[in-house]
Amino acid sequence: MAYAYLFKYIIIGDTGVGKSCLLLQFTDKRFQPVHDLTIGVEFGARMITIDGKQIKLQIWDTAGQESFRSITRSYYRGAAGALLVYDITRRDTFNHLTTWLEDARQHSNSNMVIMLIGNKSDLESRREVKKEEGEAFAREHGLIFMETSAKTASNVEEAFINTAKEIYEKIQEGVFDINNEVRHTSLCFSFLLKPLHSSSVPVFPLFLLSVVFQQCVWFATLPLS
Amino acid sequence: MNFFRGVMGGQAAGPQPSGAETIQKLCDRVASSTLLEDRRDAVRALKSLSKKYRMEVGTQAMEHLINILQTDRSDSEILGYALDTLYNLICNDEEEEQDESEDAVTPIPASGKHKNVSMPDEAMQKQSDDLGAQFTEQFIQDPEHITLILSLLEEFDFHVRWPGVKLLTALLKNQGVQVQGIILVSPMGVSRLMDLLADSREVIRNDGLLLLQQLTKSNAAIQKIVAFESAFERLLDIITEEGSSDGGIVVEDCLLLLLNLLKNNSSNQNFFKEGSYIQRMKPWFEVGDDNSGWSAQKVTNLHLMLQLVRVMVSPVNSPGASASCQKSMYQCGLLQQLCTILMATGVPADILTETINTVSEVIRGSQVNQDYFASVNAPSNPPRPAIVVLLMSMVNERQPFVLRCAVLYCFQCFLYKNQKGQGEIVATLLPSTIDANSISAGQLLCGGLFSADSLSNWCASVALAHALQDNLTQKEQLLRVQLATSLGKPPVSLLQQCTNILSQGDKIARRGSKVQTRVGLLMLLCTWINNCPIAVTHFLHNQENVPFLTAQISENLGEDERLVQGLCALLLGICIFYNDNSLENYTKDKLKQLIEKRIGKENFVEKLGFITKHELYSRAAQKPQPVFLSPEQMLFDHEFTKLVKELEGVITKAVHKSSEDEKKEEDVKKTLEQHDNIVMQYKDLIREQDTQIQELKEQVATMTSQSEQMQTTVTQQLSQIQQHKDQYNIIKLKLGKDSQSQANSQADSQVNGLQTEELSQLREDLEKLRQQHTLLQAQLSDKDALINTLRSETAEGSAASDNTEMLKELDALRSQVHSQATEIDQMKTERQELLRKAEAASSEAVSSSDGSLDAAKMAEVESRLAAQTSETERLKEESKSLSKSRVDLDQQLAAATSTAAILQTEKAQLQTEVQESKKEQDDLLMLLADQDQKIHSLKQKLKALGEPVDDEDDLDARDQTDDDEEDDDEDED
Numbered sequence A: 001m002a003y004a005y006l007f008k009y010i011i012i013g014d015t016g017v018g019k020s021c022l023l024l025q026f027t028d029k030r031f032q033p034v035h036d037l038t039i040g041v042e043f044g045a046r047m048i049t050i051d052g053k054q055i056k057l058q059i060w061d062t063a064g065q066e067s068f069r070s071i072t073r074s075y076y077r078g079a080a081g082a083l084l085v086y087d088i089t090r091r092d093t094f095n096h097l098t099t100w101l102e103d104a105r106q107h108s109n110s111n112m113v114i115m116l117i118g119n120k121s122d123l124e125s126r127r128e129v130k131k132e133e134g135e136a137f138a139r140e141h142g143l144i145f146m147e148t149s150a151k152t153a154s155n156v157e158e159a160f161i162n163t164a165k166e167i168y169e170k171i172q173e174g175v176f177d178i179n180n181e182v183r184h185t186s187l188c189f190s191f192l193l194k195p196l197h198s199s200s201v202p203v204f205p206l207f208l209l210s211v212v213f214q215q216c217v218w219f220a221t222l223p224l225s
Numbered sequence B: 001m002n003f004f005r006g007v008m009g010g011q012a013a014g015p016q017p018s019g020a021e022t023i024q025k026l027c028d029r030v031a032s033s034t035l036l037e038d039r040r041d042a043v044r045a046l047k048s049l050s051k052k053y054r055m056e057v058g059t060q061a062m063e064h065l066i067n068i069l070q071t072d073r074s075d076s077e078i079l080g081y082a083l084d085t086l087y088n089l090i091c092n093d094e095e096e097e098q099d100e101s102e103d104a105v106t107p108i109p110a111s112g113k114h115k116n117v118s119m120p121d122e123a124m125q126k127q128s129d130d131l132g133a134q135f136t137e138q139f140i141q142d143p144e145h146i147t148l149i150l151s152l153l154e155e156f157d158f159h160v161r162w163p164g165v166k167l168l169t170a171l172l173k174n175q176g177v178q179v180q181g182i183i184l185v186s187p188m189g190v191s192r193l194m195d196l197l198a199d200s201r202e203v204i205r206n207d208g209l210l211l212l213q214q215l216t217k218s219n220a221a222i223q224k225i226v227a228f229e230s231a232f233e234r235l236l237d238i239i240t241e242e243g244s245s246d247g248g249i250v251v252e253d254c255l256l257l258l259l260n261l262l263k264n265n266s267s268n269q270n271f272f273k274e275g276s277y278i279q280r281m282k283p284w285f286e287v288g289d290d291n292s293g294w295s296a297q298k299v300t301n302l303h304l305m306l307q308l309v310r311v312m313v314s315p316v317n318s319p320g321a322s323a324s325c326q327k328s329m330y331q332c333g334l335l336q337q338l339c340t341i342l343m344a345t346g347v348p349a350d351i352l353t354e355t356i357n358t359v360s361e362v363i364r365g366s367q368v369n370q371d372y373f374a375s376v377n378a379p380s381n382p383p384r385p386a387i388v389v390l391l392m393s394m395v396n397e398r399q400p401f402v403l404r405c406a407v408l409y410c411f412q413c414f415l416y417k418n419q420k421g422q423g424e425i426v427a428t429l430l431p432s433t434i435d436a437n438s439i440s441a442g443q444l445l446c447g448g449l450f451s452a453d454s455l456s457n458w459c460a461s462v463a464l465a466h467a468l469q470d471n472l473t474q475k476e477q478l479l480r481v482q483l484a485t486s487l488g489k490p491p492v493s494l495l496q497q498c499t500n501i502l503s504q505g506d507k508i509a510r511r512g513s514k515v516q517t518r519v520g521l522l523m524l525l526c527t528w529i530n531n532c533p534i535a536v537t538h539f540l541h542n543q544e545n546v547p548f549l550t551a552q553i554s555e556n557l558g559e560d561e562r563l564v565q566g567l568c569a570l571l572l573g574i575c576i577f578y579n580d581n582s583l584e585n586y587t588k589d590k591l592k593q594l595i596e597k598r599i600g601k602e603n604f605v606e607k608l609g610f611i612t613k614h615e616l617y618s619r620a621a622q623k624p625q626p627v628f629l630s631p632e633q634m635l636f637d638h639e640f641t642k643l644v645k646e647l648e649g650v651i652t653k654a655v656h657k658s659s660e661d662e663k664k665e666e667d668v669k670k671t672l673e674q675h676d677n678i679v680m681q682y683k684d685l686i687r688e689q690d691t692q693i694q695e696l697k698e699q700v701a702t703m704t705s706q707s708e709q710m711q712t713t714v715t716q717q718l719s720q721i722q723q724h725k726d727q728y729n730i731i732k733l734k735l736g737k738d739s740q741s742q743a744n745s746q747a748d749s750q751v752n753g754l755q756t757e758e759l760s761q762l763r764e765d766l767e768k769l770r771q772q773h774t775l776l777q778a779q780l781s782d783k784d785a786l787i788n789t790l791r792s793e794t795a796e797g798s799a800a801s802d803n804t805e806m807l808k809e810l811d812a813l814r815s816q817v818h819s820q821a822t823e824i825d826q827m828k829t830e831r832q833e834l835l836r837k838a839e840a841a842s843s844e845a846v847s848s849s850d851g852s853l854d855a856a857k858m859a860e861v862e863s864r865l866a867a868q869t870s871e872t873e874r875l876k877e878e879s880k881s882l883s884k885s886r887v888d889l890d891q892q893l894a895a896a897t898s899t900a901a902i903l904q905t906e907k908a909q910l911q912t913e914v915q916e917s918k919k920e921q922d923d924l925l926m927l928l929a930d931q932d933q934k935i936h937s938l939k940q941k942l943k944a945l946g947e948p949v950d951d952e953d954d955l956d957a958r959d960q961t962d963d964d965e966e967d968d969d970e971d972e973d
C-alpha cells in the first residue's frame, strides 16, 4: 500500500487514562475492558485519507508511569503529533497535564501538533473534569481539544484524524519538512572495510536422486465399512 | 619528547624510573600543569603506555583522564588522546591495527570487529578480561561519566567522535546491562547514538553500527527507540547502497543489528511489517541462477537475510502476527523469490537448507501460501512438483543430514493445518488417482518407509503421520491402500505392512539404527489409529498384532529398547481407549484383562512412562522444527510429543479402571455434562445480571449526584431567602429611623415619607385582610357546622332551608373574592408606582444640591457655598445610602411580588374549595327541597287528619352572614 505521507504519533498521559484502549480502538476498532499495563512503548499503525491523499499513521503508545518517563522521552523528538490524554473521571490526571506538556514541549520538535484528549466521556455520571475546563486548558496552551470514549469509539477516529489534518496543514504551509532524511554516501573511508573473502564454499547438487524403490503395486480396494 | 624516550626505552642501561613512577609523574603533570600543551603531551604519553602498563595507567590515571574530558573540552586533540587511553584500558580485544609509536598522531582507523590475529593464551586473555571488567566497573561507578561520553559524541571532530564511539562500544561489551540502563535514562541518549548512522564518515558510521549492536542486545526498550529513530529505513538503505547480499561486512553488521531489533520484539516486528519493510527484503533474494562463485561474505549475508525473514514468521510469534507477515510475503513476491532459490542450481548447501527452513515457516499454517507452494514446479524435464523434488532429497541418503531435516520440516509445515494438502498427498496413494508413469509424493513416502535406510524410514513415517494429523478422513482413506510385496502373494494393507516391518525388522539388513526405524513406524501407527476407531479395528483385526505388542511390552529389554516398549504400550493403550468393541476378541475389557494378566497394570503404566522420561523428548517438545545434533538423535517428532502429552494420562486412567467403573464414569460424565450445561446457563444468567447491576449502579450514581446538586441548590436558595428577609428587616428599621430624622432634603423626605406611608398603609390593608380572613374562616367553620346540623337535621327527617339566601350569600362571597383580588392587584400597582417614585426621587436627590449664589456678598456666599458644599456632600452620602436601600427595597418588592403570586395560587385553591362547598350546598339544597316537599305533604296529611301543625317548624334560623373565605396573608421576605 503506497502512501503520500507518513506521520509518527505518540500517545502520552497518566497511566490508566485509556491510551492503549484508544490506540486499539483506532487500529482494530475494538475495546478491551481489561487491558494489559503497557510496558515501555507499544506500536500500532493505520492508514487514513486526508484531502484524497493516503497517509500512514505510525503510533507509539507509551507507558504512563514515572519509571518509564525517561524512555518515553526518547519518542518526542521524532514525532509529528502527540495525543495528550487525561481521564475525565479522575481530576488528578487533569492536574498532571502541565507536567506532561512541559515534558513534551521540552523534548519535542516545536512544530509538534498536540491534541488534548479528555477520555472516558461515556462515564458522564463519574465526571470530575468539566468539558469547559478541558477547553480552557487547550485554549490557554494552544492545543486542539476533544473528548473521546475508547469504549464507545465516540470521537476516537476524529481525534487521530484531526491531528493528522493539523499536521497536513502545517506541511502545506511549509512549516514541516518531511524530507529531512539526509543521504550519506562517502567513499573516502571504504578502504577501511574488511577485505572480502573470495574463497568459494562447496556447492552441493540437490537433485542427485538415487532412491532404491521397492516394487509396490496398488490394488483397487473396496471402500471401508 | 626526550622524557618519553627514556620511559619507553626501559631496557636501556642506568637506573630507570619504574613504570609506576613515570605514570605518577605524568598524572601529576596532567593534573597540575597550567599549560594545555604540557597536559596534552602528558596524556599522549599515558596513551602510549596504556597497553604495556595497562594495570598501572588504569589504577593511577583514570581519574585524571576523566577530568581532562570534563575540563579540556575545547581541545579535540587532548580529548582524543584521553579517549584513546581509556579505550585501551577498557577494551579486552587484542587489536591488530594499533601501531602505537608515540608519534602516531592519527591511528589508522579500522572497523572494530575483528577476529583476533594473535591469539593470546587463555590465561592472558582471562587476566585481560578481568582488567577490562575492573576498569569498566570503576569508570561507570559514576553514571555521569557515560553521560559525559555521550555529550562528547556530539563533538563533530573525528579525533573525538571516533574514539568516543569505540570507548562506548567497549564499555557496553564489558558491562552491557548497566551501561544500557544509564544510556536509556539519559535524555536523548539512544537518539544521539542513532545519529551516528547518519555520519558522512563511513568509519564512524560503521563503528556506530557495532556500537548499536551492543546497545540493542537483549534490551527491548532500547530496541524500540532505535526502531523509532528510523533505524529500519536507515539500515535497509545502507544495505542497498552497499550492494545487498554482494555487499561487505557492513551489510553483515546492518543485518546483525536488524536481527537484534526484531528478534523476540513483537512491537518492532509489527512496526517493520507496518512500515512495508517486508517488501524491501524481496530484492535481497534475487540471486541469479548462474552463480559461479559464492563468497563467504555473501553466504553469511544471505544466511542472515534468511534468518530475518524467519524471525518475522517464527512459529513462536503470535499466530496473528505471523499470519499477516506470511500474507505480505506472498503478496510482495518474497515467497516466490525464495522458491526460485529453492529450485535454482549451484546454491551452497547451507544456504539451500536455510532457504528450505525459511520457506517452511513462510507457508506454515497459511492456506494461500501452502497452496502456492503446492503449485511450484521444479525446472526439470519433465517438470515435477517442488514437493516431489524435495521429498526425493529427504529419502536420499546422499543428501546432507541437515538438508533432509529441512525438507521434512518443509513438508510438515506444508501439511500443518492444511486438510486440502493432506488429502492431496494421501490421494497419490489411492487407486483411483495413481499415475504409474510419474513419481508421486505418496510413492516416495512409501519408498522411504520400506527403504533399508533407517533415517529414510523415520522421515517417511513422520511425514506420512503429518498427512494424517487431526484428519479422520485421511486416516480412513489410507486404510484402503494395499500393497503387493511380491508376485503371487496376496496383497497386504499399508497398515499391516508397517506392523510387519516392525515385528520382522530384524530380518532386513539396515543401515542406521533399528530403533530409529521402529520408533518412526510406531509414531506413525499411533498417529494413524488415534481417535479413529475404524483404524483401531483394522489394526486389531490382524491376530498377530496384539500378541506382538504384549510381548514387546512385557519383555525385559535393554536401555535402547525402552522407548520402543513405551511406544508399544502407547499403541496398545490407544487400542483400548478408541475401541468401539466391534471385535469380540478384542473389546476394551478383554484387552484390559490381557494387560492385567500378561503385563500387569503397574508394569504397563511404567513402560508407558518411558516415553516422556526419554532425554530427547522435552527437546523435541520445544519447537516444531526438527533439529538434531546427530542423526542418531532423530527420534521424536514435535507433533507426536503433543499427542503423547494428550494421551498418557487418559490411557493410564483407562487401564486402571474396571468396566463397571467405566460405565459409572460414563454416567457421571453425562451428569457432569448436564451439570455443566446448567452451570453455563447460570453463568450466563449471572453475567446478564451483572451487566444489569452495573447499569443500575451507574444510574444510581447519576441520580445521587443529581439529587445532591438539587439539594445544594435548595440550601443555597433557602439561605438567599433568609438573607433577603434579614435585609428587609434591616431596611425596615432603617427606614423608620430615616423618616424621623429627615427634614433637610425635601425630595428625600418626600420619597421616604411616601414610602413609609404607603407601606404602613399596605400593612394596615394586609392586617385588615388578615382579620377578614380569620373572620371568613370562622364563618366557614360556622357554615360547616351549619351544614353538619343541616345534615343531621335532614337525617331526622325534618328540615327546611332558606335556599335563596344561601345562593345569594354564595354570590356575595364570590364577588368578595373578586374584589379582594382586584384589591391585591391595586396594591401591586401601587407598589410598582412606589418603586418608580423612589427611583425618581433618588435622581432628584442627586441633582437638587445646587444652591444659588449671591455675587455681592462674597463672604456670605463663600460660607454658604461651604455650607452647601458640605450639605451637598452629605446629601450625596445620603443619596448613596438611599440608593442602596432602594436596591434592597427592590429585592423586597420582588419578593413581595412572588409572595403575591403564592397568594394567588392559594386563592385559586380556596376558590376551588368554595366551588366544592357550593356544590355540596347545592346537593344539600336539593335534599332540603325534597325534604321540604315531604314535610309539606306530611303536614297536609296531618292537617287533613285534623292535627294542628306549626308552620315554622323545627327550622333553626341561624345567623347567616357572609361566609366563605378570601384569605390573604401579607408576608415579607
Ligand SMILES: Nc1nc2c(ncn2[C@@H]2O[C@H](COP(=O)(O)OP(=O)(O)O)[C@@H](O)[C@H]2O)c(=O)[nH]1
Binding pocket: A014, A015, A016, A017, A018, A019, A020, A021, A022, A032, A033, A034, A035, A036, A037, A038, A064, A119, A120, A121, A122, A123, A148, A149, A150, A151, A152
Ligand atoms: N468506560 C471507559 N473505560 C475506559 C475507556 N478507555 C479506557 N478505559 C478503561 O481504563 C482502563 C485503563 O485503560 P488503558 O488503555 O490500559 O490505559 P493506559 O494506561 O492509559 O494505556 C482499562 O480498564 C480500560 O478498560 C473509556 O473510554 N471508557
Ligand SMILES: [Mg+2]
Binding pocket: A019, A020, A021, A036, A037, A038, A061, A062, A063
Ligand atoms: Mg497502556
